[in-house]
Amino acid sequence: EVQLVQSGAEVKEPGESLRISCKVSGYTFDNHFIAWVRQVSGKGLESLGIFLPADFDSKYNPSFRGHVTFSADRSSSTAFLQWSSLQASDTAVYYCARQDHGGHHLDFWGQGTLVTVSP
Amino acid sequence: QSMLTQPPSASGSPGQRVTxxxxxxxxxxxxxxxxxxxxxxxxxxxxxxxxxxRRPSGVPDRFSGSKSGISASLAISALQSEDEADYYCAAWSDALNGQVFGGGTKLTVL
Incomplete structure (x- = not known):
């Protein structure tokens, strides 16, 4: 059974750093892109980009490039989303999802991680 | 950023078909x-x-999708109360390096 399990909610202050995780199981971690998607409270879905664990190939939404970083620990089949300096506007729920090979659709999703950035 | 365009809301009575x-x-x-x-x-x-x-395993055939040109639609037949949810369309965008999503449609079953 394919599962993506994300780390728990975080509360941070502006300017702080943060790394959230997405641990996958039930498939070969290297073989599928991981997509990161955010959802501001009451709003729609927005793609941050995609990451391929096999070679750390990262493709960022231009709106987020330079502000977030994708990475992974292949030994534990865990993907990470990282900020070096959070802003209040980063407050949202962040989802990781597995991207299918053929049609770019996101076929399995994590449960989401709520990130709150407040002074 | 640019999004796909969906109606913000839709509604129907149990048993009806909505798109x-x-x-x-x-x-x-x-x-x-x-x-x-x-x-x-x-x-x-x-x-x-x-x-x-195409429907993933476990999705009933009451749900169907279609596309023509730069538009698509989702149809739900035999509407049930448990169909109340937010529905998002999406497509790959090379410019975004990811899915571009619609703003979402909140479906209410009357």
Whole structure:
């Protein structure tokens, strides 16, 4: 059974750093892109980009490039989303999802991680 | 950022058929397949339709998708109360290096 399990909610202050995780199981971690998607409270879905664990190939939404970083620990089949300096506007729920090979659709999703950035 | 265009709300009575539209551009829907996701309150989105009109295992055939040009639609027949959710269309965007999503349609079952 394919599962993506994300780390728990975080509360941070502006300017702080943060790394959230997405641990996958039930498939070969290297073989599928991981997509990161955010959802501001009451709003729609927005793609941050995609990451391929096999070679750390990262493709960022231009709106987020330079502000977030994708990475992974292949030994534990865990993907990470990282900020070096959070802003209040980063407050949202962040989802990781597995991207299918053929049609770019996101076929399995994590449960989401709520990130709150407040002074 | 640019999004696909969906109506913010839709409604129908139990047993009825409803459709949700989604319009985009040549750079997204016009050149890539459309996917639909359903999100129940407080939960993660779930894949409902992929490659324009295919259903993942476990999705009932009451749900169907179609695409023509730069527009797509999701149809739900024999509406049930548990179909109340937010529905998002999406398509690949090379410019975004990811899915471009519609703004979401909140479906209410009257």
């Amino acid at each position: 949700i539209s989604c319009s985009g551009a040549n750079s997204n829907i016009g050149s890539n397949s459309v996917n639909w996701y359903r999100q129940l309150p407080g939960t993660a989105p779930k894949l409902l339709i992929y490659l324009d009109n």
